[in-house]
Amino acid sequence: MFSITMVVAVVVVFGVLVLVHELGHFITAKLTGMRVDEFAIGFGPKLCSFKRGETVYSIRSIPLGGFNKIAGMEQDDKEAGDRAYWAKPVWQRMIVIVAGGAMNIFLAYVLIFGILVTSGIQTPVTQAELGSVVAQKPAAQAGLKTGDVIVAINGEKVATWEDFAEKVKNSDGQVLQMDYLRNGEEHSASVIPEYDKTAKQAMVGVMAATRHTPISFPDAVVMAGKQVVYITYAMIAAIGGMVMGTVHADLAGPIGVATIIGQAAELGVQSVLNIMILLSINLGIINLLPVPALDGGHFFTLVVEALRGKPLSSDLMRKSQFVGLALLLMLMFFATAQDFTRLFG
Template identity: 50%
Template sequence: MLTILAAVFVFGVLVTVHEFGHFITAKLTGMRVDEFAIGFGPKLYQQKDGDTLYSLRAIPLGGYNKIAGMDPDDPPEPGTFKSKPIPSRMLVILAGALMNFLLPIILFSGIFMLEGRQELVNEPILGTVVDGMAAERAGLRNGDRILTINNKPVATWTEVVTNLRASGTNPVTLTADSQGAVKSYTMTPVYD
């Protein structure tokens, strides 16, 4: 069931982005868009803004734009699809596919930007110091930032783990920033 809902959601996002490409390029090239709809079937919500009716439909598996002048029977009136030059019409037609091409690029570049910030999340700051465990017995507290292990600077949790594993169960000397004061601690790691 969850897989089906996820597929419906992803398909809905793809269709919405695709239709938004047609919509925004039609607006930018001066074409009248009579309706921009997300989904199909009965209308759940609608609002008119200018010449465009925006609607949300009950079945989230589609969507469409009603661009004035795209129907072969429509006359070529000013501001319609047929009244615009061929490059503008081509741009509107191709914009849906272009948006579907750009969507993963934008999403993945956003993920890579977040990974660049991962170092902030990966800072060696103690969250919860467990009662009775090695860090608590050494005197470390929640929020302490580990600066060095055996005089070797550490900047990430990965480095903390690597250094502690290398020491085995031998005592290590840590320096940590504890509420603005740099303190030294001796801790004997425990294999778990």
């Protein structure tokens, strides 16, 4: 069941990711001289708005992202004149289309950089020391606290966190007698792990303790870039594997993603930021795939236009958008079905 904290985390994460994406389109549209009629935070009915120059800035009632209305997005729209989207050179339109996904990847870079500068690198300790203990989960209910060091489970020695995790993951519903040290004193607690459908293993609601290593500003600049490149490469490889059938298509729809964000919220702000980093890069990559109805599909049509010297017909564009939207809805249905299977299966 979602708590208020979890709901707020979901709204903030989804909202920021979509808003940053749309901000990328907005900034580049302005810089290339396109007319932007409205930039909105949120969706639905307007709560308030003001006009500055030619653009209306509004706040709307559903706080999940935003949108911007660029004049002349349709070829048949002639009202915006030479400031219409379609009136601009192909290379400028390419920049505007790619900017949304690029901003999502840049957001991930900024978040990683910020975490490195402020928190440094958190490396797990060797022993099975508890870092975060999630409220209302088995470990917390048994009285375990942050800083406790697990030394044995059911009489078997636990030397490392890996030992601890290995003994817990296949123990769904079993009573585990955990011996632990707290401030040098020995204690014991009975813990019954619960099966987590998202992680697909038994868990007790704890994370490993970590040690802090500070990172300098220049090192953070380089390290953040390397991490973004690594994560991006890994995600592209995974998507390629799913398309080729070499990787199991274990997808998460809106419900699954919201559940993951909610679980991260229980562990603290940095856990939410880590999830936001992964989701932001994922959104950037997915949105740039050459699929009609996505920015990547739009970019592909611009490449075709540049090669043939004239744009595709409005009718063909509309048909391709319809096909792309149908494919996305089918994928969304499949992902949501998997969400329900994980939750209730």
